[in-house]
Amino acid sequence: MSAISAQDVNKLRQMTGAGMMDCKKALSEANGDFEKAIEILRKKGQKVSASRSDREAKEGSVFIKVSDDKKEAVLIALNCETDFVAKNEEFQNLGKLVAETAFVSKPATKEALLDLKAGSLSINDKIVELVGKIGEKIEVSEYVLMKGEVVVPYIHAGSKLGVLVSLKGINGKDVTDAGKDVGMQIAAMNPVAVDEKSVDTTVIEKELEIAKAQILAEGKPASMVDKIAQGKLQKFFKENTLLHQAFVKDNSKSVAQYLDSVTKGLTVAEFKRVAIG
Numbered sequence: 001m002s003a004i005s006a007q008d009v010n011k012l013r014q015m016t017g018a019g020m021m022d023c024k025k026a027l028s029e030a031n032g033d034f035e036k037a038i039e040i041l042r043k044k045g046q047k048v049s050a051s052r053s054d055r056e057a058k059e060g061s062v063f064i065k066v067s068d069d070k071k072e073a074v075l076i077a078l079n080c081e082t083d084f085v086a087k088n089e090e091f092q093n094l095g096k097l098v099a100e101t102a103f104v105s106k107p108a109t110k111e112a113l114l115d116l117k118a119g120s121l122s123i124n125d126k127i128v129e130l131v132g133k134i135g136e137k138i139e140v141s142e143y144v145l146m147k148g149e150v151v152v153p154y155i156h157a158g159s160k161l162g163v164l165v166s167l168k169g170i171n172g173k174d175v176t177d178a179g180k181d182v183g184m185q186i187a188a189m190n191p192v193a194v195d196e197k198s199v200d201t202t203v204i205e206k207e208l209e210i211a212k213a214q215i216l217a218e219g220k221p222a223s224m225v226d227k228i229a230q231g232k233l234q235k236f237f238k239e240n241t242l243l244h245q246a247f248v249k250d251n252s253k254s255v256a257q258y259l260d261s262v263t264k265g266l267t268v269a270e271f272k273r274v275a276i277g
Contacts, residue, residue, distance in 0.1 A: 004024060004027045004028050004032060008027055008032065008034075009023045009024045009027060010023075011034075012026065012027055012034060012037055012038070012041075015034070015038065016038060016041055016129075016133070017090065017133050018041050018132065018133055019133075022041060022044065023037070023041070026038075026040040026041050026044070041132060042125070042128065042129060042132065044132050045128045045129050045130075045131050045132020045133070046128050046132070048131050048132050048135060049127075049128050049131040049132070049137070049138075052081075052131070052135075052136065052137040053137065055081055055136075055137040056081070056137075057079035057080055057081050057136075057137045057138065057139055057141070058079070058081070058276070058277040059079065059080050059081060059082055059083045059085070059086045059276065059277065060077060060078050060079035060080050060086050060095075060141070060160075060276045061077075061078060061086055061091075061092065061095055061159040061160070061276065062075060062076070062077050062078075062142075062155060062159055062160070062161065062162030062274055062276065063075070063076050063077075063078065063095040063096055063098065063099035063159075063162075064099065064153040064155060064162055064164070065099045065100060065102070065103040066151060066153055067103075070150045070151055070152070070176070071147060071148065071149070071150065071151065072106075072145070072146065072147040072148075072151060073103075073145075073146050073151040073153055073164050074099055074102045074103045074106075074143070074144065074145050074146075075099075075142070075143075075144040075146075075153070075162050075164050075272065075274055076095065076098050076099050076102060076113075076140055076142060076143050076144075077140065077141045077142035077143075077162070077274050077276060078091070078094065078095040078098060078138065078139075078140055078141075079137075079138065079139050079140075079141045079276065080134075080136050080137065080138050081136040081137055082136060085134055085136050085138075088134065090130060090133070090134070091130065091134070091138070094126060094127070094130055094138075097118055097123075097126065098113070098118075098123055098126075098140060101113070101116050101118045101123060102116075102143060102145070106145055107143075107145075109143075110140060110142070110143040113140065113143050114127075114140065123140075127139070127140070141276075142274045144164060144272045144274065146164045146166050146270065146272060147166070148166030148167065148168060148269050148270070149166070149167060149168045149169075149170050149269070150166070150167050150170055150175060150176075150179065151164055151165065151166050151167075151179075152164070152165045152167065152175075152176055152178075152179025152180055152182075152183060153165075153183065154179075154180055154183025154184060154186070154187060156184070156187040157187075160275065160276040160277065161187055161273070161274070161275045161276065162273075162274050163183040163186045163187050163271060163272065163273050163274075164183075164271060164272045165179050165182050165183050165186065165268060165271045166268065166269040166270045166271065167179055167182075167259075167266060167267070167268060167269065168266075168267060168268075168269040169263070169264075169265035169266045169267055170263065170266060171263045171264070171265065171266070173262070173263045173266075175262060175263065175266060178258075178259060178262045178266065181247075181249060181258070182242070182255060182259070182268060182271075183271075184248065184249075185242070185245065185247065185248050185255055186242065186271055186273050187273065188248055189242075189245055189248065190273060191240055191241055191242040191245060191271075192240045192241065193240075193241050193242070194241065194242050194243060194268050194269075194270060194271065195237075195241050195242070195243045195244065196237040196241055196244070198241075199237070199241060204233065207232070207233055207236050208229050208233055211228070211229040211232035211233065212225050212226075212229045214232075215228050215229060215232075242255055242268060242271065243255050243256040243259075243267065243268060244256065255268075
């Protein structure tokens with residue numbers, strides 16, 4: 001076995017960012033071959049990744065990339081175990097790389113995104129490498145691709161929460177500020193859907209079931225249960241669907257009324273809210 005010099009160890013450390021002892025061991029195992037040593041370090045990263053697969057990754061950041069014409073955008077959430085790592089420059093650079101790669105290639109699924117190449121390595125391999133260097137579980141927990149007449153991003157809470165809002169009926173107007181207002185609304189109020197038509201049927205069934213149980217517990221006549229339950233459901237829609245919610249910046253109007261005041265017919269086509277933790 002050839003002698004491993006301090007200069008070689010430092011060179012490998014500069015190339016990979018791995019710790020000094022890890023670099024020395026990898027070079028010794030690779031008999032001084034830098035390419036083999038890098039492969040060994042990557043394999044170590046894979047082992048670290050696997051050994052931490054059961055850990056909870058509740059910290060991290062959201063990253064958003066929007067096209068110049070604002071007609072499409074991607075949002076990814078990159079998770080880690082500690083806020084210290086979330087603020088790490090390499091972690092932040094990785095998140096930006098993942099978002100940029102997703103924006104360029106527009107994969108259909110998160111799994112397809114992880115298989116995409118970013119240089120010579122896949123996104124998944126890039127994550128494994130950083131896991132090996134940092135020693136924390138890192139994962140892409142969310143990937144969203146959204147298209148529309150205009151898609152407006154909103155990032156809140158130190159990049160711990162991200163929103164994409166697709167608006168329609170823009171009538172040639174610049175509705176960026178309105179989109180950000182709605183993004184803020186979504187971040188604060190966490191609506192379940194755009195309106196009552198887009199609420200999942202299982203959610204509606206659950207709300208009706210809860211309402212009926214409450215009504216019967218209050219001793220109301222059975223003949224009135226369905227009517228009262230429908231009234232409670234309408235209240236649920238008003239409080240929990242975006243367009244019917246009171247606008248946070250002006251409670252005298254709904255979100256739908258606010259958008260219509262910006263430009264007649266302006267409304268929300270869809271939205272996505274992603275929170276870390």
